[in-house]
Amino acid sequence: SSGINAEYFAEGDLICAEVSEVGNLDGMLKIHMRTHEKYGKLPEGVLIKVPSVLIKRSKLHFHRLPCNATVILGSNGFVWVGPHFVPDQPIEVVSMTLRETIARLVNVIKALIAYGVQLFDTIILTGYDISLKYKVKELLKSEVMEHIAQESYEHSQHQTL
Numbered sequence: 490s491s492g493i494n495a496e497y498f499a500e501g502d503l504i505c506a507e508v509s510e511v512g513n514l515d516g517m518l519k520i521h522m523r524t525h526e527k528y529g530k531l532p533e534g535v536l537i538k539v540p541s542v543l544i545k546r547s548k549l550h551f552h553r554l555p556c557n558a559t560v561i562l563g564s565n566g567f568v569w570v571g572p573h574f575v576p577d578q579p580i581e582v583v584s585m586t587l588r589e590t591i592a593r594l595v596n597v598i599k600a601l602i603a604y605g606v607q608l609f610d611t612i613i614l615t616g617y618d619i620s621l622k623y624k625v626k627e628l629l630k631s632e633v634m635e636h637i638a639q640e641s642y643e644h645s646q647h648q649t650l
Contacts, residue, residue, distance in 0.1 A: 503531045505561060505569070532580040534559075534571020535595045539602045541566035545609040552610040556590050556617060560598075562608055570594045593620055596628035597637060604638035611648070616641040 498504065505528055510519040544562050552560045553573055561569040570591050572583050583591075597616035601608060619640050620628055627633050 498530065503534075503536060503569070504529065505531055531561075531569060532571055532574045533583060534569055535591060537568045537570070537595060537598060539566050539568055539598070539608065543602050543605065543607050544568070545607045547609065549610075552613075554594075554610070554614060554617070556594070556614075557587055558590050558594055560594065560610065560613060562610075568598060568608065570598070589625055592625050593617060593628065596620070596625060597641075600628065600634035600637040601641060603634055604642075606638050606642050612641050612645045615644045 506520040507528070508518055508520055512518070541564065544564060544566060546564070547562070550562050550564070552562070554560060557573060559569075559571055559573050561567075563569070572580075572587055572591070574580060594613065594617055597613060597620050598608065601612065601616055606612065616637050619637050623633055628637070
């Protein structure tokens with residue numbers, strides 16, 4: 490028994506947990522949800538699957554960004570972008586402004602991965618800042634994606650020197 494209340498979850502819920510064991514024969518997962526503010530059911534947001542090699546290895550996976558959004562970079566290649574949240578607390582309605590911020594972040598992440606740029610919090614924030622001169626829908630144009638990816642990458646290289 491995992492101690493997780495099965496009534497709390499419904500099929501199709503998106504959760505954030507730590508995988509502690511994968512069964513050899515049946516593939517059953519054992520997960521830890523810990524009583525930590527970051528684990529549990531995720532509110533509405535956007536889930537993106539990226540090649541796991543493009544997620545920079547880090548002990549930190551949860552990033553509360555100053556633009557009022559949270560990005561979770563999973564080692565398994567799943568990236569979740571959504572509002573700041575505290576599990577087990579009521580979720581407020583996501584405003585149009587925050588929805589636009591989330592869409593902008595998702596499009597920045599798509600631009601970075603399209604050009605093979607490894608994802609980590611500061612490069613996503615740099616890309617977000619660069620993206621502010623464009624409308625959200627323009628961020629999917631190939632020349633804009635290339636500009637965001639290239640500028641973000643170059644900025645990150647100067648930061649590490």
